[in-house]
Amino acid sequence: xxxxxxxxxxxxxxxxxxxxxxxxxxxxxxxxxxxxxxxxxxxxxxxxxxxxxxxxxxxxxxxxxxxxxxxxxxxxxxxxxxxxxxxxxxxxxxxxxxxxxxxxxxxxxxxxxxxxxxxxxxxxxxxxxxxxxxxxxxxxxxxxxxxxxxxxxxxxxxxxxxxxxxxxxxxxxxxxxxxxxxxxxxxxxxxxxxxxxxxxxxxxxxxxxxxxxxxxxxxxxxxxxxxxxxxxxxxxxxxxxxxxxxxxxxxxxxxxxxxxxxxxxxxxxxxxxxxxxxxxxxxxxxxxxxxxxxxxxxxxxxxxxxxxxxxxxxxxxxxxxxxxxxxxxxxxxxxxxxxxxxxxxxxxxxxxxxxxxxxxxxxxxxxxxxxxxxxxxxxxxxxxxxxxxxxxxxxxxxxxxxxxxxxxxxxxxxxxxxxxxxxxxxxxxxxxxxxxxxxxxxxxxxxxxxxxxxxxxxxxxxx
Numbered sequence: 203x204x205x206x207x208x209x210x211x212x213x214x215x216x217x218x219x220x221x222x223x224x225x226x227x228x229x230x231x232x233x234x235x236x237x238x239x240x241x242x243x244x245x246x247x248x249x250x251x252x253x254x255x256x257x258x259x260x261x262x263x264x265x266x267x268x269x270x271x272x273x274x275x276x277x278x279x280x281x282x283x284x285x286x287x288x289x290x291x292x293x294x295x296x297x298x299x300x301x302x303x304x305x306x307x308x309x310x311x312x313x314x315x316x317x318x319x320x321x322x323x324x325x326x327x328x329x330x331x332x333x334x335x336x337x338x339x340x341x342x343x344x345x346x347x348x349x350x351x352x353x354x355x356x357x358x359x360x361x362x363x364x365x366x367x368x369x370x371x372x373x374x375x376x377x378x379x380x381x382x383x384x385x386x387x388x389x390x391x392x393x394x395x396x397x398x399x400x401x402x403x404x405x406x407x408x409x410x411x412x413x414x415x416x417x418x419x420x421x422x423x424x425x426x427x428x429x430x431x432x433x434x435x436x437x438x439x440x441x442x443x444x445x446x447x448x449x450x451x452x453x454x455x456x457x458x459x460x461x462x463x464x465x466x467x468x469x470x471x472x473x474x475x476x477x478x479x480x481x482x483x484x485x486x487x488x489x490x491x492x493x494x495x496x497x498x499x500x501x502x503x504x505x506x507x508x509x510x511x512x513x514x515x516x517x518x519x520x521x522x523x524x525x526x527x528x529x530x531x532x533x534x535x536x537x538x539x540x541x542x543x544x545x546x547x548x549x550x551x552x553x554x555x556x557x558x559x560x561x562x563x564x565x566x567x568x569x570x571x572x573x574x575x576x577x578x579x580x581x582x583x584x585x586x587x588x589x590x591x592x593x594x595x596x597x598x599x600x601x602x603x604x605x606x607x608x609x610x611x612x613x614x615x616x617x618x619x620x621x622x623x624x625x626x627x628x629x630x631x632x633x634x635x636x637x638x639x640x641x642x643x644x645x646x647x648x649x650x651x652x653x654x655x656x657x658x659x660x661x662x663x664x665x
């Protein structure tokens with residue numbers, strides 16, 4: 203066993219000489235064997251044992267703590283411990299016993315890691331645990347690299363979590379304890395079928411071992427392959443997503459739907475996960491594969507607009523060819539505005555866009571397109587006003603007969619619903635719409651190029 207573990211640690215570069223290692227020790231066979239193994243094999247490493255009493259079993263739990271403390275004293279290993287009423291914690295936070303215990307345990311490990319500026323947190327998970335974990339995630343569903351089970355090494359706190367025993371079985375660890383005359387503590391709850399993991403351990407694992415006694419090696423290899431494949435796919439996803447998405451601050455991301463849907467489905471799923479990881483920081487437990495499947499369907503359907511609500515207040519708003527992931531309420535009321543442009547200058551609008559007004563002595567031949575509008579002061583009744591839209595707005599379009607509703611122009615131009623109430627409309631003193639900045643012009647734009655001066659309006663959109 204020790205030779206296997208030594209090779210495994212070397213292969214995955216798990217422990218460096220001179221490092222500080224926190225060892226999570228419950229007092230059971232796995233963690234006690236790990237502490238003993240590291241103590242004997244790594245003399246150049248500083249070890250600190252960390253124990254959490256979850257207080258599930260009253261005095262018996264406390265005796266586990268005292269036992270681990272005595273073992274550490276005999277090895278002259280520093281010992282850190284904490285007692286937490288997990289039963290009260292789970293009720294307060296609405297969690298299951300297992301999830302609550304894990305949260306408080308890892309919070310404590312994080313504190314100890316930072317206290318000692320440790321490089322590693324070593325945990326006693328073994329090959330049988332890995333089989334159980336992978337099977338449980340396959341049965342109940344997971345995401346991406348989650349199907350690979352527990353990672354041999356992954357970032358945590360100020361260092362890394364390492365699992366040197368993933369290469370060996372529970373039986374090998376039990377034999378190790380007998381060989382070195384270790385007397386681990388036993389948790390009676392591990393013998394019951396109350397927990398999902400125990401049911402897999404008692405009923406599924408024996409069958410698999412009967413078929414192949416080295417099944418844990420194949421699951422470990424499967425985990426490694428899955429992890430390596432996911433690393434490549436994640437890199438490719440980041441490369442592709444950087445071309446289709448943009449960040450609008452810390453709490454909002456926008457993607458272009460057509461190029462996103464052109465990506466392979468596998469990268470689409472990972473792309474969504476990438477966005478969720480960025481926005482959530484910590485994924486809510488209620489988020490599941492169902493949410494991602496619904497989102498993929500939502501993006502692929504032909505309806506031009508719509509909205510999905512994800513856990514923790516995240517809203518996903520689809521509008522034509524863009525989709526926005528946001529915590530902002532896009533339907534919040536917009537204050538209508540109307541102001542006049544009576545002097546040259548830069549006028550900032552509610553949505554962050556700008557209109558610059560200048561007086562030119564000559565006609566600006568170089569300015570073309572819908573982002574500018576040239577006014578002949580002798581024809582247009584001044585002053586010029588900029589306002590938000592009103593119900594029933596219509597304007598005459600340059601090069602067309604008759605008028606068209608502003609609402610229909612927004613639809614034709616695929617302007618998102620939440621932006622239409624902010625969009626500026628430029629009119630003259632009589633209320634005649636001259637220009638829809640960035641979109642359409644009226645036939646009232648100056649056409650004579652021999653006048654003494656012109657008012658030139660230029661629009662800069664907030665993108």
